Amino acid sequence: MEKKSYTFAEIKQKLMNYCSYQDRCHSEVEQKMREFLLIPEAKEELLLYLMRENYLNxxxxxxxxxxxxxxxxxxxxxxxxxxxxxxxxxxxxxxxxxxxIDETDYRRKLHHIYKDYFQKQNGLKEYQKKSKTIKYLLSRGYEYDEILEVCSEDKM
The missing domain is CATH 1.10.10 (Arc Repressor Mutant, subunit A)
Known part of the structure; x- marks a missing residue:
């Protein structure tokens, strides 16, 4: 399939729209620019423009x-x-x-997910439920130390 060619102004407008729709990071914008056949100088100019005009922050x-x-x-x-x-x-x-991220919100959310997931484990021994819940929380990106604190608070 042949790529449609755009003028510099059209590409600039497309990138401004792309950045306006949702906050983007540099790598996402650079990825988007790969759709257009641009020389490095043009890419550089577009990136600088987007940053200067606060489309890209x-x-x-x-x-x-x-x-x-x-x-x-x-x-x-x-x-x-x-x-x-x-x-x-x-x-x-x-x-x-x-x-x-508010620290209190973080603890509250971790607690909530822990309780929720723990209670959904059926037909397992207590330690198995705890182990599965810890693995689940680790996969969600929570810190091991924080998870253990929530586990120990849950026993009280």
Whole structure:
């Protein structure tokens, strides 16, 4: 299939729309640019324009990504961090933006998921239910130490 060719202005508009629809990170925008056959100088100019005009803001993206993945998808910090690294977001920026998650909310959500999942385990011994629940929470990106604290609080 032949790629449709666009003018520089059309590509710029498409990228502005792409970034306006939802916060994006640099790697997502660069991926999108691969759809258009652009010379490196044009890519550079477009990236600079998007950043200068605040269509592309890595910190804003990181903060909204963290909020969304925690408050909507209930992911733990480890999974969020891994996915952000995968998207090429710098470690320093990730660490700086984790204040988007309220510590109390984090504990509450972890507690809620733990109880919920634990109660759904049927026909298993207590230690098996606990083990499956811990594995599940680890897969959701919660920290082992935090999970163990919730486990021990649950016994009280």
């Amino acid at each position: 890595e910190e804003r993206f990181t903060r909204s990504y963290i909020r969304g993945k925690f408050y909507i998808k209930a992911w733990g910090r480890n999974k969020i961090r891994m996915q952000l690294k995968f998207k090429g977001v710098p470690e320093k920026l990730i660490n700086r933006c984790f204040d988007e």
